Amino acid sequence: MALRIVVIDDNTDLVESLLSVxxxxxHEAWGATSGVDGVSLAEEKQPDVAFVDVGMPGMNGYDxxxxxxxxxxxxxxxxxxxxxxxxxxxxxxxxDAGFDHIALKPVDLDYLQxxxxxxxxxxxxxxxxxxxxxxxxxxxxxxxx
Numbered sequence: 156m157a158l159r160i161v162v163i164d165d166n167t168d169l170v171e172s173l174l175s176v177x178x179x180x181x182h183e184a185w186g187a188t189s190g191v192d193g194v195s196l197a198e199e200k201q202p203d204v205a206f207v208d209v210g211m212p213g214m215n216g217y218d219x220x221x222x223x224x225x226x227x228x229x230x231x232x233x234x235x236x237x238x239x240x241x242x243x244x245x246x247x248x249x250x251d252a253g254f255d256h257i258a259l260k261p262v263d264l265d266y267l268q269x270x271x272x273x274x275x276x277x278x279x280x281x282x283x284x285x286x287x288x289x290x291x292x293x294x295x296x297x298x299x300x
Contacts, residue, residue, distance in 0.1 A: 156275045157181050157182050157183060158182045158183070158202070158203045158204050158271060158274065158275055159182070159183045159184075159200060159201075159202040159203045159204070160177050160182050160183065160184045160185075160202050160203065160204045160205070160206065160271075161184070161185050161186070161187070161193065161196055161197050161200055161202045161204070161205045161206070162174055162177070162184060162185070162186040162187070162205075162206045163186070163187045163188075163189075163190065163192075163193030163196070163197075163205065163206065163207045163208060163211075163216070163219060164186075164188065164206070164207075164208035164211070164237060165188055165189060165208060165211040165212060166188075166208070167188050169208075169237075169260075170186035170187070170188055171186070173186070173206065173262070174186050176264065176267070180267075180268065180271070182271070185200055185202075189211065189213060189214065190211050190213055190214025190215065190216070190218060190219045190222075191213070191214050193205075193207065193219055194214075194219055194222045194223060197223055197229070197232070198226065198228070201228045201232075202232060203232065203233060203274070204232065204233045204234075204235065204271070204274055205223065205232055205233070205234050205235070206235045206237050206258065207219050207220060207234060207235070207236060207237060207254070208236075208237045208238070209236050209237065209238040209240070209245075209248075209249065210238065210239075210240075216236060216237070216238075216252070216254075217248065217249075217252040220234050220236075220252040220253040220254055221252060221253060223253070224253040233255050233256070233274050234253060234254045234255050234256075235254065235255065235256045235257070235258050235270070236249040236252075236254040236256070236257045236258065237258055237260055237262070238257060238258075238259060238260060239259065239260045241257070241259050245257075256270065258270065
């Protein structure tokens with residue numbers, strides 16, 4: 156299933172590369188290179204998934220996650236932190252900020268496909284609710300190759 160995805164990162168090359176990969180995988184994807192622009196883009200597109208860089212200048216990824224989660228449309232978005240920091244403390248900060256998952260940079264293409272496949276199984280679908288896949292308590296980390 157194609158997902159609607161927003162990528163928010165201050166690295167323009169990363170945004171463009173990730174958008175290309177996501178579109179090649181059949182998803183609709185849009186990008187922003189600042190936290191403020193990212194929140195506006197997410198509000199406009201109301202995506203299924205948002206990849207958000209944690210370490211952006213100005214409005215960082217934690218602030219972006221907070222802004223998105225405070226909006227009514229932001230409760231159902233799957234927020235994935237993009238970060239090079241993988242310590243337990245960093246993971247806790249991401250989860251406390253409202254992220255559903257963490258993708259360590261550089262993001263592996265196989266890992267990305269597995270992750271998005273799992274997200275698609277419990278993201279809103281245009282089908283009756285009785286046919287939708289149920290959310291599971293299984294951690295996305297279990298999908299990591």
